[in-house]
Amino acid sequence: MFQKSRHAAAALFAMLFLFTAAVHAQTARLPRVSILATGGTIAGTGATSTTTVGYTAATVGVQALIAAVPEIAKVASISGEQVFQIASENMGNEHWLVLAKRVNALLAQPDVDGIVITHGTDTLEETAYFLNLVVKSRKPVVLVGSMRPSTALSADGPINLYNAVNLAGSPAAVGKGVLVAMNDQIHAARDVTKSNTTTADTFRTTELGMIGYIQGGKPYFYREVTRKHTADTEFDVSRLDVLPQVDVAYAYANVGDVAVKALVASGAKGLVHAGVGNGSLPAKTRPALIAAREKGVVIVRAARVGQGIVARNGEANDDQLDFVVADTLSPQKARILLMLALTRTSSTREIQRMFHTY
Numbered sequence: 001m002f003q004k005s006r007h008a009a010a011a012l013f014a015m016l017f018l019f020t021a022a023v024h025a026q027t028a029r030l031p032r033v034s035i036l037a038t039g040g041t042i043a044g045t046g047a048t049s050t051t052t053v054g055y056t057a058a059t060v061g062v063q064a065l066i067a068a069v070p071e072i073a074k075v076a077s078i079s080g081e082q083v084f085q086i087a088s089e090n091m092g093n094e095h096w097l098v099l100a101k102r103v104n105a106l107l108a109q110p111d112v113d114g115i116v117i118t119h120g121t122d123t124l125e126e127t128a129y130f131l132n133l134v135v136k137s138r139k140p141v142v143l144v145g146s147m148r149p150s151t152a153l154s155a156d157g158p159i160n161l162y163n164a165v166n167l168a169g170s171p172a173a174v175g176k177g178v179l180v181a182m183n184d185q186i187h188a189a190r191d192v193t194k195s196n197t198t199t200a201d202t203f204r205t206t207e208l209g210m211i212g213y214i215q216g217g218k219p220y221f222y223r224e225v226t227r228k229h230t231a232d233t234e235f236d237v238s239r240l241d242v243l244p245q246v247d248v249a250y251a252y253a254n255v256g257d258v259a260v261k262a263l264v265a266s267g268a269k270g271l272v273h274a275g276v277g278n279g280s281l282p283a284k285t286r287p288a289l290i291a292a293r294e295k296g297v298v299i300v301r302a303a304r305v306g307q308g309i310v311a312r313n314g315e316a317n318d319d320q321l322d323f324v325v326a327d328t329l330s331p332q333k334a335r336i337l338l339m340l341a342l343t344r345t346s347s348t349r350e351i352q353r354m355f356h357t358y
């Protein structure tokens, strides 16, 4: 009897030990983060350590980028893929479709917890917003770049990459939409913009505000993203190889109709008018925009100002002209939403709903 209860106690102890070890292994498991490299200054090299302009972007491969920051292997289980090796001024719709499909495929795998995309800073905000609209997962996707090439004194790439990996592996970043991690700050894809040609603190969400900080590798969130994104959008690029042509026509004092007419003649299905002020329509541009709309081109009135809501029926009678307003989206981001909207509908009423939703 005594012998029997001793065996039972030993078995119970062994089970408890195994259970605790399993729980510990589970909680101690490093997050699995895939790094997708696309080029940019973060992968750039200069002639000397003081070369911070006039360097060559997109030369260092993904494995070298990872090897340069051995600290990330302590905070995540990393895999790396070279998706492109380009300066981001050459980023095109075709690159976005390839990237989005790869991101969606990886995030569908149970062994991937988050994704970091290394990217040139020039169009980083555009790629981030595109992915924010087409990624079909709540897992974190973080874009990161650097303003100084990898060979520069005080290169910002390594710390930005370390922060981005920590963010992509953090449960706190789940469901937040596509994020941008630069300069110890966390920005939401929809609202962030590059604000300075060369300084390390170039990424800003000027009036609406960044959503958090990264300190000591740990993300701290202070704001919620309210516009719909990722798993909650109606856009699906899984079967698309091309996006509708949408272009931006920039307004300025003395602007005429040459750009609008040329863009329509080149086949644009949508045009973003980057208007002055509250998206105003200059008298010399207005007839060309109206003629374009009559031909079926969807016109979105945006503002080149950088901040604020373009008021519907404010500076133009949008109801009468059958135009759409961009809400607070910058012209370059309005172009992205209009392209995706045109993959779903040509109804301006529906497209306006989308601009007030995403």
Ligand code: SIN
Pocket: 039, 040, 041, 042, 057, 086, 087, 088, 089, 119, 120, 121, 122, 123, 145, 146, 147
């Ligand atoms: C680029 O956008 O590829 C070059 C500039 C940069 O990454 O900062």
